Amino acid sequence: MQADVTIESVGARGDGIGRIGDRRVAVEGAAPGDRVRVRVTAERADTLVGTVADLLEAGPLRREPPCPHFDACGGCATQHLEESAYADWKRSLLLTALARNGLDAALVEPTVQVAPATRRRARLSALGTARGAVLGFSERASRRLVDVAVCPILTPRLEALLPGLRAFLGDVLPSGARLDVDLLDIGGTVDIGLVGGAEPGREAGAAAAAMARRAGAGRIGWRPSDAAAQVPLAQLRPIAANFGGVAVAVPPGAFLQATAEGEAALAAFVRAAAGQRVAELFCGLGTFTLPLASGGARVVALDGAAPAVGALMAAARGASLPVAAETRDLVRRPIAAADLKKADTVLLDPPRAGAREQMPAVTASRAGTVIYVSCNPVSFARDARMLVDAGFRLERILPVDQFLWSPHLELAALFRR
Ligand SMILES: C[S@@+](CC[C@H](N)C(=O)[O-])C[C@H]1O[C@@H](n2cnc3c(N)ncnc32)[C@H](O)[C@@H]1O
Known part of the structure; x- marks a missing residue:
């Protein structure tokens, strides 16, 4: 179903909110004041859920999203809102x-x-394919991964690490294998935790050490699940935080x-x-x-x-x-x-x-x-x-x-x- 809607506000998930008849509709990527043709894709309790099939007229609170992946990537919800509308x-x-x-x-x-560029802790996902690994965030309302080349929220150290990490994962992940990738930028280095899937083979240790050396990562390890102990793949530098002048060793997966x-x-x-x-x-x-x-x-x-x-x-x-x-x-x-x-x-x-x-x-x-x-x-x-x-x-x-x-x-x- 499609309908033309004027967006009135922003909902709790960052969707633009309007009405189709007497029904509330939440439209992802729409900003207050936009006139949009909405394609209704689902229903959530008392709310219709939709996407923008056509932006008929941009409202005054819409801006160009800073990230080229914004339209597809589910990592961010509201880059399309002008700064003060976002803050409000x-x-x-x-x-x-x-x-x-x-x-x-x-x-x-x-x-x-x-x-922007200050997020030091993030969880991405990776998928092995015949043409190398896809590394990024899931698309909105989907498990399909967006291969992120840039990410304006991550610290520059984390963003710079992505190509080397993707190449390493392409070498060690069998086609179809998927896992989570925890990144932490702390103490001048990066801690990488791979979570889920099958344990990487023996050769992964040497490849991980080479990647970590090239990319400036201090530690990389794998664990089968969040709660499990980490199997180390490479440790080049200690991973430590500093709270109030006191150094603390950071265990894998720590908050x-x-x-x-x-x-x-x-x-x-x-x-x-x-x-x-x-x-x-x-x-x-x-x-x-x-x-x-x-x-x-x-x-x-x-x-x-x-x-x-x-x-x-x-x-x-x-x-x-x-x-x-x-x-x-x-x-x-x-x-x-x-x-x-x-x-x-x-x-x-x-x-x-x-x-x-x-x-x-x-x-x-x-x-x-x-x-x-x-x-x-x-x-x-x-x-x-x-x-x-x-x-x-x-x-x-x-x-x-x-x-x-x-x-x-x-x-x-x-x-x-
Ligand atoms: C938001 S973090 C805060 C940690 C710390 N205050 C900080 O700022 O780094 C929440 C903490 O709750 C802990 N936690 C989660 N579930 C818990 C539970 N059932 N019992 C005790 N601690 C729990 C986690 O281990 C985590 O350290």
Whole structure:
């Protein structure tokens, strides 16, 4: 079915939103003010989903996307929006989530906007073919891969690595074999993690070392799945992060904030708000733990990833910092109020699902300060409502847009009793 539509707004996924009769339609790649002929391709709950069959008239908020792959590549959703329309839409994701939970949107501070070419952590996919490897991101709503020659969000070091990595994968990946490719630009080098598919053969080690040497990568390894241990293919340099002046060895697959700029903004927010006795949930490698401990705070830190907790403890011990870190699955064994007895501050940075399971203990604790870092405004606002209902006041919210041109937004928030 086709219909001519005027686009009125931008939806939560970055689609242009209009109406066909009394039905809402979400049109990928369309901007507010556009007149488009829409080809309806699917239906999602109460919304028709479509693509632009013909751009009849471009609206004032449309611009030329900076990336030549934008029309096909599913890695970015909103490169076609003019800068201020993009910034307003990104911010609206947070404002809407707050309003839906009856929280004060007036508190939201100006967004920290990261620049293009700063994404230091990304997951691409690769597919072996008879003509070499395809390396890139999936097309929108499809598993077909776009072979990306350029990517304006990646750091220059990661972008420069792509041709050599593609050639290596072309040599080692059998035709039809597909895997994920995790890239991390850290400490002046690149960590490459291949995830999934069959274990690369013996010859892959020598080829990986040669590629890493040529491309300036420090480590490359393979693991069958995200949760599995990594089989090393080549290690040329140590892979280390630095948090608050303390070096931490980065285990394969460990979480790091998506950009260095985003990490700096979040860490500054956390340092300014935290007290001297901090209970930190979802600490990862110690992005916030180590700067807090270096500043004199005693930190009890928990995370479910044992290799990250081990690396954090080794770094803290080496620097004689007052950190006690524990590996714990916080969904299966949520924090208890007794665990928070000594804390004046609870710091949380959960995955996208949020920290619902931790809220009973946090609200029952005597901690006067809660700092909540989140990559999902929807789960954040749900948990924030629970804190406010329990007597906390929401004092600050800082949006940090470190997921450029995507429907994701990072934020840090401060609550006090
Ligand atoms: C958004 S990251 C934050 C990490 C760290 N604060 C940072 O900034 O680098 C979320 C963390 O939650 C951890 N995590 C995910 N699920 C978990 C669970 N069920 N229990 C404990 N930790 C979990 C991950 O290992 C990861 O380190």
